[in-house]
């Protein structure tokens with residue numbers, strides 16, 4: 001079982017997340033990729049606007065019945081600050097046979113060494129950086145290997161989709177449409193819950 005774990009705030013989840021996740025499934029030949037919304041992220045305090053339950057619901061709407069993907073509320077259920085190491089310890093206990101890949105966006109690479117128990121994180125999962133490429137096919141496995149302050153990680157190419165949750169929140173606030181940036185269901189959810197206004 002090859003398991004991808006993709007954490008984030010997902011406020012809201014968008015097409016960039018889905019396409020990066022989809023590329024990761026193919027490049028790493030994952031059996032399943034689990035989106036794990038943070039309750040509160042140590043490095044992102046203050047910026048989260050939708051509630052944990054709303055972000056969870058938007059992720060569920062985003063993946064729909066796509067069997068490649070799942071959503072896990074483990075960090076929201078744990079509450080407090082969400083430390084990746086705690087989540088990986090839980091996964092190691094729950095799915096000891098699985099080969100675990102921790103998927104990390106390229107913008108977060110520099111933060112990895114400052115994560116709580118980062119060495120333990122690297123022991124509990126293979127860290128894979130999702131490099132935002134120019135649409136080139138993903139490199140063969142092993143290529144692009146490097147280290148972040150001696151922490152091993154692999155880099156895979158994912159397509160460049162220039163969308164962020166910040167831009168989507170800004171668009172909603174400005175009264176501009178977000179269809180195409182998020183799934184129809186999430187666009188409707190944002191509208192119905194009057195999020196980000």
Ligand code: ATP
Nearest residue numbers: 007008009010016020104105106161163164165166
């Ligand atoms: P914000 O704008 O609020 O900072 P975000 O769009 O970066 O949010 P996050 O929930 O912080 O979204 O991201 C979760 C993960 O997805 C992170 O690892 C991040 O690097 C990655 N990610 C975010 N946007 C994209 C994108 N357009 N393409 C590929 N990966 C992305």
